[in-house]
Amino acid sequence: MANAPAFVINRDALGSQVAAALREAIAAGQYARGERLIEAELAEAYGVSRGPIRDAFRILQLEGLVESQQRGVTVIGIDQDAISELYSLRGALEGLAVRLAVRRGPQEGFSELRRYVDGMQAAADVNDAAAFAQADIAFHNAICLLSGHKRLTDVWQQYEAVMMTLLRLTISLDQNLHASTDKHRKLLNLIEAGDPDPAEAELAIHLDGSRERMVKVWERALQRHRGTPA
Known part of the structure; x- marks a missing residue:
């Protein structure tokens, strides 16, 4: 998995803030298309529980940047x-x-x-x-x-x-x-x-x-x- 970007996470609206960090990383090409996003790894990287990570996934899915598959959440990205x-x-x-x-x-x-x-x-x-x-x-x-x-x-x-x-x-x-x-x-x-x-x-x-x-x-x-x- 690509290294998580440097991003300061505050306590308010954690899901939206994680989504913002991941959105920028995806748009900048730090994650490859089809790459799987691992909840536990991202939670550790951003210093949050898995709840905000799931919230971020839902936001990004609505935006068409990730998709939920049987094997987990994968990157669609921006091409x-x-x-x-x-x-x-x-x-x-x-x-x-x-x-x-x-x-x-x-x-x-x-x-x-x-x-x-x-x-x-x-x-x-x-x-x-x-x-x-x-x-x-x-x-x-x-x-x-x-x-x-x-x-x-x-x-x-x-x-x-x-x-x-x-x-x-x-x-x-x-x-x-x-x-x-x-x-x-x-x-x-x-x-x-x-x-x-x-x-x-x-x-x-x-x-x-x-x-x-x-x-x-x-x-x-x-x-x-x-x-x-x-």
């Missing part, structure tokens, strides 16, 4: 097809969200979007990738909320944890945080301008770049498993 599916889903959800948000007209939430972009700028200035990722996912989450479409928001939030994990991994790929901030600010300006077509088109370009970076993360993980230079 190139899964990356394409996740980003095409994200594009469909956010594309509609942008159109609806723009059509609803200027809202107080638009100033919230600007605060998140300013947060990205501040994080980029000190090269704080973690803070940047938090502001980035909050920006996209806010767009979905501003759409006023409850079911769209429900689906987005179902996959938000996976999207956040992928975002952190793509930011780790030598990404220029200032350039990414500029792209978010451009998207925000188009949203505020009130024309949904260019705003949706800019979002599509934005997400396609993110998808390409995630594919590179996956390819590097695959190369590590094969023992070839990244």
Whole structure:
């Protein structure tokens, strides 16, 4: 079994925290597809009882990252097809969200979007990738909320944890945080301008770049498993 990632587990919501640790390890390719996850080993690695491990398995199974088989829980993982599916889903959800948000007209939430972009700028200035990722996912989450479409928001939030994990991994790929901030600010300006077509088109370009970076993360993980230079 791959070495468990360094991750501090607090006492609150242990199952969710273990799920977050395993989710990132799986997305980063630290576990191979088909690899069995052993409750006892993970409980010891994370310093928890088996209950939170089972809770984490249930969360990850709903997200499609692991599956329960007769011989135990095994990793499905994230491959190139899964990356394409996740980003095409994200594009469909956010594309509609942008159109609806723009059509609803200027809202107080638009100033919230600007605060998140300013947060990205501040994080980029000190090269704080973690803070940047938090502001980035909050920006996209806010767009979905501003759409006023409850079911769209429900689906987005179902996959938000996976999207956040992928975002952190793509930011780790030598990404220029200032350039990414500029792209978010451009998207925000188009949203505020009130024309949904260019705003949706800019979002599509934005997400396609993110998808390409995630594919590179996956390819590097695959190369590590094969023992070839990244």
